[in-house]
Amino acid sequence: MSDLASAGVGAARFIGKRVHRKEDPRLLTGKGTFVDDVVLPGMLHCAFVRSPIARGRITSIDTSVARAQPGVHVVLTAADIAHIPVTPMSFFLTPMEVPTPILAVDRVAYVGDPVVLIVADDRYLAEDAASLVIVDYEEEEAVVTIADARTGAPVHPAKDDNIAAEMGIEEDEDLEAALAGAPHLVTRTVVHQRISQSPMETRGVVVAKQGEEELFVHITCQSPHMVARYLSLVLGQPRLSIRAVAKDVGGSFGLKNHPWREELSVIVAAIILGRPLKWIEDRLENLISANQAREQELTLRAGFDGEGRLVASHANYSVNNGAYPQGADANVAVAMFLWSAYKMPAFGFFNRGWYSNTVGLAAYRGPWAMETLAREALLDIAAREIGIDPVDIRKRN
C-alpha cells in the first residue's frame, strides 16, 4: 500500500489524509451557480398572488389593473392555463388522492395558496402588479390542527372527511385484551411540532421552452433525474424532451424532491409564453407557503409483565397532511420501526394522515424518527414505574 501511496495513484493516496472538497474554491469565492444566478436572454420574472385566508371560496378575480402595468407581460389565473393540463403527482410518482390544481380553482385551502401568476420584466414590477390584483373571497372557518381535522368540515369537497391516509387497525380485541391483562401498562403521548425545512436557498426555477420539442429546466432540487422524470410524467407530453439541470443547491432537506405547484405553474407559463421565465421564492413565501413537515402525534401503549418484559403494544399515530401533501401519508414507517430492535410478541398500530387548511406535507429528513423518541422515552418511564434499571429493561427485551 505504501508503494501505491508514494506512487500517487489509487485510493491509497487519500488514506489518513485530509482531503479538500472540489466545490469549495468556487463556493468560497462566490462563484457558485445557484438557480437565481442563472440568467437566460429574454428571461422574464414571476411573482404570485396568494390567498391571505386559510379557507374559502374565490368569488371574483380582477386582474385588469395589474395587466395594464408597464413591464407586465401576462397575468394568469387557473382558467388561463387550463388548456395545458398538468396533473401533479406524489413524491412516489403515484396519482394524488385529491384534485390538486397548480393554481387555485374556485377555492383556496391554505394561507399562501397560489391564485394568480404575474410575469413581468423584473421581480419588483411583478410584485407591484401582484399587489394590484383584487381577489374576493367568501371566507370559511379553517380546519387547522389534527384535532380540528377529526371533526371539522372536509377540506376537500370530494371527500366526506379529512382522512388523507389510513393504515392499521383501530381496535383489535385480542391486542386490547393482552394490554388490559398486562401487569404493567404504560401509556404516553408524544406531540411533535410542525417543521419548516428552511433551506438557506429557497425554491426556484428557470425554465425555457426551446422549440416545440425541448424544455430546459434549471431548478434547485435534490435530484435532476427525479425532476426530469417527474416532469415527463406530470406534463404528459411524450414528444417533449426535458433537460433538468442543477449545479449548486443551497440546501433542501426534503423540500425540493420534485417541482410543486408554483414551479409547475411557472413551467406551464413558459410553455404558453415561449419566453424563458424565472421564479425565485422569497423567504416570506417559503415560510408561509412552501410545503412543511412533521406536526404529528403518537400515543404509544405498552404492556409489560412483572419482570419488565414486553407483552403487547399499540401505537396510535396521526400526522397533519395539510391541504395538498406531496402524497397523502400516514407515515407507516413509524409503525414499521417502532419495535424492530426489541422482542415484541403482539403489536398493533393505527396510523392516519389528516387533511387541514394548512400548507401541505413534504419530506423532511428522517420522517419516521419520532418512533425512537416515543419508544425510548416510554421504556425509561416504564423502567421507573416498574422499579428496574432502564438499561436492564432494554436487555430483558
Add this chain to the structure above:
Amino acid sequence: MSEHRIELTINDRRHRATVEGRKTLCDYLRGDAGYTGVHVGCEHGVCGACTVMVDGKAVRSCLMLAVQADGCSVTTAEGLADPDGTLHPVQAAMRDCHGLQCGFCTPGVVCTLASLMDGHAAPDEGSLIAAMSGHVCRCTGYQGIRRAIRQLTEESA
C-alpha cells in the same frame, strides 16, 4: 419611481449605474453589477447570507439601498482572494476546516469574518464566534466554522 445615478467601487473596480431609489444593494450587486456571490436568504437582515463589506465594515446588503452605496467601496466574497487566486485566510481556513456544505450562507460568513480579521493585528476568537450569531447556517451545525475561526485566530496569534 425615482431614479438615481450612483458611482461606487466594487472589489476594486469602478462601477456606474442608474438605479431606482427602492432597489436594494443586494439586488443591485447581484443583478446589475453581476456579483452573484452575494446571496439573498431572507430580505429581512436576519440570516446574514447577504453580508458584504462597505468601506471595510460588514453590512447587510438586503437592508441597504443601492443609492446608499454611492461613493462607497464595496467588497464581496468574490473580491477577497488575491488576483493570483490565493485564497484570503478566512476562505482558506473555511476550506481546511470543512466550514461549508451547500455554500449558500458562506459568502456572508466569509465577509463578516474577513471584516473582523482585516486590519486587526490579533483578532479575538471570542469576537469572531460572537459575530457568528448573525449568520444562519442550515447545513454544517457551525462546528466547522468554529474550527475555522480557531485556526484563523491561532495562525495570527
